[in-house]
Amino acid sequence: xxxxxxxxxxxxxxxxxxxxxxxxxxxxxxxxxxxxxxxxxxxxxxxxxxxxxxxxxxxxxxxxxxxxxxxxxxxxxxxxxxxxxxxxxxxxxxxxxxxxxxxxxxxxxxx
Amino acid sequence: xxxxxxxxxxxxxxxxxxxxxxxxxxxxxxxxxxxxxxxxxxxxxxxxxxxxxxxxxxxxxxxxxxxxxxxxxxxxxxxxxxxxxxxxxxxxxxxxxxxxxxxxxxxxxxxxxxx
Numbered sequence: 293x294x295x296x297x298x299x300x301x302x303x304x305x306x307x308x309x310x311x312x313x314x315x316x317x318x319x320x321x322x323x324x325x326x327x328x329x330x331x332x333x334x335x336x337x338x339x340x341x342x343x344x345x346x347x348x349x350x351x352x353x354x355x356x357x358x359x360x361x362x363x364x365x366x367x368x369x370x371x372x373x374x375x376x377x378x379x380x381x382x383x384x385x386x387x388x389x390x391x392x393x394x395x396x397x398x399x400x401x402x403x
Numbered sequence: 404x405x406x407x408x409x410x411x412x413x414x415x416x417x418x419x420x421x422x423x424x425x426x427x428x429x430x431x432x433x434x435x436x437x438x439x440x441x442x443x444x445x446x447x448x449x450x451x452x453x454x455x456x457x458x459x460x461x462x463x464x465x466x467x468x469x470x471x472x473x474x475x476x477x478x479x480x481x482x483x484x485x486x487x488x489x490x491x492x493x494x495x496x497x498x499x500x501x502x503x504x505x506x507x508x509x510x511x512x513x514x515x516x517x518x
Contacts, residue, residue: 323505334493334509335446379446383505389434389453390461391507395445 294320296394298380303400309368312397314380318361323383326354326365329396330376338365338378367399375401405430407510409494415516416484424479424513426494434497435477436461436507437469439490446493452477453499484517491515 297315304310316324323342327335339347341356341363353366367374377396384390407428416422426435436451438461448461452471466488468480477496481488494510 325505325507334511336509337506340505381446387453387459389436389451389459391436391448391451392462393438393446393448395443 294382294384294392296380298394298397301398304370305402306370308370312365312378314363316361316382320384324363325381327379328376370401372401407496407508409510409513413514417518420484422481422484426477427475428496432496433499436495437479438493441490486517489517
């Protein structure tokens with residue numbers, strides 16, 4: 293299985309940059325996802341990393357270090373609408389079907 | 404419109420009742436999966452299906468059954484519901500589980516209460 297660790301809560305102000313970290317067990321790792329979930333809604337896909345390095349997509353970037361079992365999601369130019377829970381998920385094992393989610397990081401953006 | 408639909412969206416039932424939560428996708432996706440989300444525990448995978456007639460257990464399969472007789476549908480069956488199955492359930496699908504077809508689309512969720 294997997295033990296995924298991410299901070300429970302973070303706060304930031306509009307226009308700022310925030311980095312949400314995620315650590316996981318490296319054994320069996322097969323890819324890492326970041327999802328955004330607004331209160332009362334379904335998760336929506338943000339990014340996917342399977343190789344080391346930074347993936348940039350507009351205001352959002354995601355970084356992966358496979359050897360360290362570490363990823364982060366970087367959100368730039370924060371907006372109020374970015375207030376949400378951010379979920380780190382690891383695809384585990386050779387079948388590719390197993391997905392383990394962290395407990396989520398609740399980000400609150402203040403004006 | 405490309406989407407994953409779940410029915411019902413809300414359900415209150417009593418202990419011991421058999422119930423089925425349906426999930427359907429119209430994107431011709433091979434991979435489908437069920438999750439439950441509980442406060443403080445996050446999303447946990449119940450069952451997944453790599454393709455028609457191929458299903459496998461996730462992290463918390465006890466008390467649940469699934470079937471995948473056709474590509475678009477992946478129902479979740481609770482043979483005898485119990486209060487510890489009170490949760491928010493999400494169905495999700497993706498084109499495939501591997502390679503670049505990894506993005507999962509989630510249904511709107513089904514809130515189940517078992518009394």
